[in-house]
Amino acid sequence: MKYSKEFLMKLYTDLVRCRKIEEKMIEMYAAGKFPGHIHSGFGEEAVFTGACATMNPQDWMKQTHRSISSTSLKGVSTKEIFADCMGKKTGTSKGIGGVNHITSRENGLIGLSGSLGCDISIAAGVALALKREGKGGVSYAFFGDGAQNRGPFHEAANLAAVWKLPMIFVCDNNKFAITTPIEKTLPVPNIADRAAAYGMPSRIADGNDVLDVYEKVSELMEYVRAGNGPALIECKTYRMRGHFEGDQVAYRSKEVTDAWAEKDCVERMERRLKEEGVLDDETIARIRAEIDQELDEAERFAEESPEPTVDEIYDGLYA
């Protein structure tokens, strides 16, 4: 076997935790526990879990609105994640930023901008700082197929390439920009094809196969970590939920969605690991039960956490 049992168990556990965070967020949102909107990454967890598994502690990351659960892979506790979703004081943004502003400075998690894609150059700036530091850190920029049509993606890709920055562009192509399918907005077959314009190597991964994502990103990371400049990975997957929770997805065919459900990334990984004798039903049940318990506690923590008060409204505006 190519990978150690320990590695595969960790990868599987991270994948299931992300899935269960996504499920819990959907459940809590439906129960009216969050204000605002959430954009579920249910079904796309293999993209961020596989890519994050290639990270070293000195690497930095910018997540997307759809990879909220990935913040658990970069040092944020599930307690903090749900507290942020509920706008509580115990969240990483203390109730100010909400679901899209879950960050951890000490763990190199910078968050994201609500104007999607316009934050990719920020990740390039992080890469510049990491290059200057010289400790081998790489900046991971996650973004979607919709955001890569914004100009700032192209400015960032160009700058990162001419400056040979240690950066990986991770595109979570779930095939929809809100209601508009990718075929209507992309003039080339693959988002990965764009990389050639910036002289970057690229790979296309099966975004529903966590090991395929891990392997393809790992191949690119050899190039990036050697100081050759940035690279781009396109992970092809499918947005299983609406753009936002509550979206009735009337703009697409249920048959196509159902077909993608057959390729579910968690079930596939489970099947594979069972076939290879890494996992058995008992272990799966134990891992799932432990995560359920953790998330129930995290939900309770968030619910019982205090709200920020109005006298704190200017806190954090200036240093």
Place this chain on the structure above:
Amino acid sequence: MKKITYLKALNDALHEEMRQDDKIIVFGEDVAVDGGVFCVTKGLYEEFGADRVMDTPVSESAIVGGGLGAALAGQRPVVEVMYTDFLLCAFNEVFHNVAKWRYLNGGQFEVPLVIRCAEGHSFGAGGEHSNCFASLLMHAPGLKIALPSNPYDAKGLLKTAIRENNPVIFLEHKQLYQQKGEVPEEDYTVPFGQANICREGSDVTIVALSFMVGRALEAAEQLHNMGIEAEVIDPRTVAPLDMDTIYASVKKTKRLLVLEEGNLTCGVGAEIASRAQAEVFDYLDAPVARIAALDVPVPYNLTLEAYAIPQTNQVVEAVQAMM
């Protein structure tokens, strides 16, 4: 004291600060090998090298966003966006990202980023190379905004900006680059949020910004010859804005005129006038007067350009009408 140009003052500030802290990096269009189209970054590349002074593609979004990211990860970038006008190419990054990153993320990050831009009309620079945008930027909580009007302030404010842990938009005026003034040899800073009373007077308060401070001082001299003593105040930063100095002056002079080079509608003067009427209404002997650029894009033709931009005689006439 030695007299140097506003340009030299800025250039000296950059050199001196970069010698103190190797986390200070400079990038922007044409800033490295060429030394900047206005020559503000001249010599930095030679002294500090390609690791700290970098030319960029024509990509304002990447310059501003890249500056922010580098600041979040521990560097102290001073980036140049050649013309203030081009800052609008990165307005999303300025308004949503630079200004809000710290606040929206629970105060976890410091943002020691300076964005330098050249603003203002300049002999037919035209409608997209002449703008003064301080009022747009003031609408973004989280930013600090400095607009030096003379060489002393240029150096002292830029040093403060570079040492700040908050993002600063630093607006230099193109027509001031060659202006000379006294600048000390020793290290000094000019604090943000502290207006400068450039000339004392008892009859009217003129608050002026950037290049318009010079016109206010010319007007004050002409008014003096007519027996009217104008007090001229330069806020130096509009975020934070030192209203206390303005209120104290108005309580003394009983009259307020605000002079700026940006367009009239929703200008900086509108904010100052609004705050003043709320705070010192009972002291005012005349309505607050405003002089600003006409509400047109700055025309190319020099006669029309001069007509669109506030002139000294307009200030003199406006003050006479207030008396």
